[in-house]
Amino acid sequence: MPDSAPLLAVSEVSVRFGGVSALADVDFCIEKGTVTALIGPNGAGKTTLLGAITGMVGISQGRVALCGRDITALPPHVRARHGVVRTFQNLEVFANMTVLENVMTGRHALVPYGILDGILRTPRFRAGERACREAALEKLEFVGLADKKDILAGELPYGSQRLLEMARAVAAEPVLLLLDEPAAGLNTQETKALAGLIARVRDELGITVGLVEHDMDLVMGISDAVTVLHFGAVLATGTPAQVQADPDVVAAYLGD
């Protein structure tokens, strides 16, 4: 595969829900090592595009390629195994599991043992569990929640649950991490901390990030590239400065 291929390339993708066209002929690239933002008004098709990338949403036309390899026909769990991982717009932590157990579920696709190993508690199962626990703890340290590892996730304040979600997502060792409005419901201070964390995911963990977000300070502060969606089509793409100065973008989205 060519080295020059972007990490993710969405080409001419269209999605229809019944009679509604949610995405029309969308081209969207994410270069390796970047935080690439996807912005646009509510209903623009941002979440649908993330679904098309992970395979959870069926596309009626177009292609999705990872590192130059066509993954359009692959189901979501296989794309996940190739490192395409997402979080959801609505918070989804398991309230009745501990913080650490929540993060361990993120490594589910990586464990080297089968169901039978688990039932029989084979040495391979126990070694795998230990490695999984250690890796999960490392991710909790990364997001600053290690001291909360044994409490129930439902008892964490909302902002910490959002961090827990990030820890669980990076525990899956993604190649491409897609975040759907990670700052939703966070206050200004929490949003700033989240921005720093996302930049560290890119810089320290080497994970490429696709970021859907409404908070423009967050987006413009950490993104290497920005694509603007409007009514299911790409309105503009460029650096944060280019996109902010684009008259079409200002008129459709950024203007008051």
Ligand SMILES: Nc1ncnc2c1ncn2[C@@H]1O[C@H](COP(=O)(O)OP(=O)(O)O)[C@@H](O)[C@H]1O
């Ligand atoms: N599962 C679905 N069934 C029908 N229509 C949907 C579905 N998901 C999204 N849509 C529609 O597709 C459009 C894009 O939605 P969405 O991708 O959620 O936008 P955004 O994330 O940018 O707010 C909207 O008109 C929405 O109502």
Ligand SMILES: [Mg+2]
């Ligand atoms: Mg959405």
